Amino acid sequence: MKPILEAQNVTKHFPTGGGLFAKKGLVKAVDGVSLSIVPGETFAIVGESGCGKSTLARLLMRLLDATTGDVIFDGRQVTTAQGRALSDLRRDVQFIFQDPFSSLNPRMSVGRLVGEPLEVHAPNMSKADRRAKVSDLLAQVGLRPEHAARYPHEFSGGQRQRIGIARALATGPRLIIGDEPVSALDVSVQAQVVNLLGDLGRDLGLTLILIAHDLAVIRHMSDRVAVMYLGRIVEQAPADALFDTPRHPYTRALLDAIPDPDDRGTAARPRIDGEMPSPLDPPPGCAFHTRCPHATDLCRTDVPAPQTASDDHMTACHHWRDIPASPRTTTPTRRSPATQARLELYRQATEGAKIIPVATPTPHDREDTI
Numbered sequence: 001m002k003p004i005l006e007a008q009n010v011t012k013h014f015p016t017g018g019g020l021f022a023k024k025g026l027v028k029a030v031d032g033v034s035l036s037i038v039p040g041e042t043f044a045i046v047g048e049s050g051c052g053k054s055t056l057a058r059l060l061m062r063l064l065d066a067t068t069g070d071v072i073f074d075g076r077q078v079t080t081a082q083g084r085a086l087s088d089l090r091r092d093v094q095f096i097f098q099d100p101f102s103s104l105n106p107r108m109s110v111g112r113l114v115g116e117p118l119e120v121h122a123p124n125m126s127k128a129d130r131r132a133k134v135s136d137l138l139a140q141v142g143l144r145p146e147h148a149a150r151y152p153h154e155f156s157g158g159q160r161q162r163i164g165i166a167r168a169l170a171t172g173p174r175l176i177i178g179d180e181p182v183s184a185l186d187v188s189v190q191a192q193v194v195n196l197l198g199d200l201g202r203d204l205g206l207t208l209i210l211i212a213h214d215l216a217v218i219r220h221m222s223d224r225v226a227v228m229y230l231g232r233i234v235e236q237a238p239a240d241a242l243f244d245t246p247r248h249p250y251t252r253a254l255l256d257a258i259p260d261p262d263d264r265g266t267a268a269r270p271r272i273d274g275e276m277p278s279p280l281d282p283p284p285g286c287a288f289h290t291r292c293p294h295a296t297d298l299c300r301t302d303v304p305a306p307q308t309a310s311d312d313h314m315t316a317c318h319h320w321r322d323i324p325a326s327p328r329t330t331t332p333t334r335r336s337p338a339t340q341a342r343l344e345l346y347r348q349a350t351e352g353a354k355i356i357p358v359a360t361p362t363p364h365d366r367e368d369t370i
């Protein structure tokens, strides 16, 4: 199947320092990332804080310029897009920010916030049509038409994120990138927003890229997962394969650190030893060697090339074949009906079958309305 988005060996190096107190250097925030994302899938990018997830997300939709490499959306170059091509990209690819408190202008009413992208991308739409469209968008995210007259401070965190999602949907995007879209929210509302995104992905045939540092959040809704460490993808696999048979020691450590919901907080969880090294001065060889219990001399000198462990399962580790399976016990994946339905569509699509769009439900059909 033709990918909707591809990244080819993308890097982003930030020059830093050079002042009185700091040495000049280069932060290798993203360091040679290649990805291929197919239409309709939910692709998750995970990794510890500072590994380069947000930088990569911004490169993918050209909120940042890459140092080297190419990004291609629907066959069109993102990295060099200008004028009309860039404006089309802004319509087709939308972003949902982590912090619904600071990403919405407090002086704009919800109606204006959600309608603003329409003013830019559909300038000929009449005011009446725009108002009707805003009402539809609010309904799609489980809000009411009368909310259009209110201001962001009158809403809870979960509701504000719904406003952010309605705003992202306004242009009729084909791809939405969510940078930690639920991590600033109370745990109790995280699942509602995650379910909403999953439902919208299925109902509107959207492709989703979800960024998270918490593997537990994306476990039940992603089709494929990429694990990042110090600017590189170290493992990439279908979600089931990644959770059930992780091949990279870093992925195993991340999975082992997920709290088990049945522990009720009593059992001590293993932590990943040591700090992530600075991207200003990444270790030679495998960047994970300073924390890896399996590191050898080879790991300290040679960068591991990506290797295919099984169908669509890539790992960048010299010794993945020799490392015994993790003794971690896996709990069976519990997927929401929305994710299950989307996975079926994805499987059919990748087998060459046609995706049939599902009608958009009314907010009353949703189980997660506020």
Ligand SMILES: Nc1ncnc2c1ncn2[C@@H]1O[C@H](COP(=O)(O)OP(=O)(O)OP(=O)(O)O)[C@@H](O)[C@H]1O
Pocket (backbone or CB within 6 Å): 014, 015, 016, 027, 028, 029, 047, 048, 049, 050, 051, 052, 053, 054, 055, 056, 213, 279
């Ligand atoms: N504009 C910038 N100038 C210099 N360094 C930057 C800049 N933006 C990001 N970085 C650095 O690049 C690295 C990756 O940052 P990034 O924000 O992409 O990480 P992240 O994985 O999104 O982390 P988090 O989970 O905390 O959001 C970090 O070391 C960060 O300090």
Ligand code: SF4
Pocket (backbone or CB within 6 Å): 248, 249, 250, 286, 287, 288, 289, 290, 292, 293, 294, 295, 296, 299, 304, 316, 317, 318, 319, 320
């Ligand atoms: S290449 Fe070596 S250091 Fe890196 S993850 Fe594999 S075993 Fe560990």
Ligand SMILES: [Mg+2]
Pocket (backbone or CB within 6 Å): 053, 054, 055, 179
């Ligand atoms: Mg980030």
